[in-house]
Amino acid sequence: MSVSAETDHSIPAASDRRRRLFQFGMSAPGALATSVLVLFALGIVLFLSFRTNDGSLLGSGFTVGNFASALSDPLYATVILRSLTIAGLVTLATVVTAYPVAYYLAFHAGKHRGLLLFIVTLPFWTSYLLRVFAWKVVLAYNGVLNSALLNTGITSEPILAFLNTPAAVVVTLAHAYAAFAILPIYVALENVPKSLIEAAEDLGARPFSIFRRIILPISMPGVLGAGLVVFVPTVGDYVTPALVGGPSSTLIGSMIQAQFGKANDWPFGAALSVIVMLVILAVVVAARFADKHFGSRT
Amino acid sequence: MSAHRSTGRAWLRFYIVAYVVFLYLPIAIIPIFSFNNSIQAAFPLSGFTLEWYGSLLNNENLHRAFTTSLIVGFSAAFLATTIGVTVGYMEVAGGDRVSRIISSMARLPILIPGVIVGIALLILVNLAGLGPSRIAIVLGHTLVALPTAVVIMRGRFLALPKSFSEVAMDLGAHEWTTFRRIVLPLAAPAIASSFMLSFLTSFDEFIVAFFLSGTEPTLPLFVWGQLRFPKALPSVMALGSVILLASIVIATAAEIIRRRGAPVYDLPVTAKGNLPIS
CATH class of the missing domain: 1.20.5 (Single alpha-helices involved in coiled-coils or other helix-helix interfaces)
Structure with missing residues (x-):
């Protein structure tokens, strides 16, 4: 040295x-x-x-046929629309329910903040498959929820309508990705200058208008980020529809998976994947646009 | 006004409790019914048994899947952490455009659904002549764990005072010496934390592994296979409870190590600067 x-x-x-x-x-x-x-x-x-399926690994020729049939066949249009609807609902539900938790963490949790943060993010580190499986057990016809309702006398017959519905998919996915939404919102709320809130209070602003005019706009980037990290995995999910969704809630992820499995049409599956990536790209661009125009001006 | 505000706060506190219950209750179902003396997972609980846990002990296929998960998990964690350390360091210390682009790309998989990561790598490994295999799953899980590893490491490097390495350089230490003797030891807790969380990501990952496994399934794939048999349900509950416990222990340990090492930043994933778009 x-x-x-x-x-x-x-x-x-x-x-x-x-x-x-x-x-x-x-x-x-x-x-x-x-x-x-x-x-x-x-x-x-x-x-x-952009290749024709001929059974070989990379197909042959050049074609836009995969995209043409994906976009013209009403079956795929329905599934894509359904995926967007379900992923949108899940994203909305997750972000709206997570916001108060993030808010509490940022402003009221005090010395328990670290512990609470750990508690709400811990499920994120447990097996996703097991969390979905747990919902299957809960919602099944002879399952936990129905048997609990029967035992407590709330219902006299098992309710069929839990499992194999799009609603089951929404609830399961919202639960599975809950922890995803809390962190980005919490980080954004941490950035709200306390002095701004105090100034508004001194000037006589009511708590709700402080929230609406100061806290919410400043935390908007976090809300959009949270929405994005929930939307992406849910729009491509194929496990939850398979376990709790039933045939009426097939999502685009299930369709892609089928093309690389049973249907064995890889080029078509690749085209569906490209469409999903384009949708995500559009959502990202929209989120950035929204952030610039309606979000924080700082 | 202040009474108004304190009822609001009481409601908020009630909401937080309800939210945590909603988060944990479905997961708690698995261990509860793993001790239940019935094939059917329904109330009322019919009796206590350890039979389902016993059934795990001499299941040859389960043990093989467990071994595969361990090998794949360690390999993927090693690769993801190595890449996370180098990418994070180059972005923070170097700060040139190439390093920033590489870092954004390493965090990009957050914006790709698992099914697409799975099929893209399936094509890739077939093209490379590997085919679905353990190595294929390792590659897939490295990619899935990469954003977490990069975010943790870059957060740690950002929190390190620049003066430490500047002093070392002024005293004549070369980049490599500075990195190895100053930066790496200071980042050790974050490296350990990144390794453990990457391992956990791989250990619990199903969506990508589904496409990439050949004849050697990982633990989640084994569980998936068992879901077809209604009779295997209680054993799956027992296995699931063990997996949940392992995940909780590893995640808690990673959190403790990370906090000891760096009280400055307290968010592991999905935190600031996580998304490559911002």
């Missing part, structure tokens, strides 16, 4: 080479992983979506 800054200057070439080597070595893992697993992998999906 006797090398001084001066000797460094006297051998700039060697030092520079070491620096470049370091930077190269440190950049390589990330560059390799993102270019192969993200860029290239998504690139082949895009490529495959």
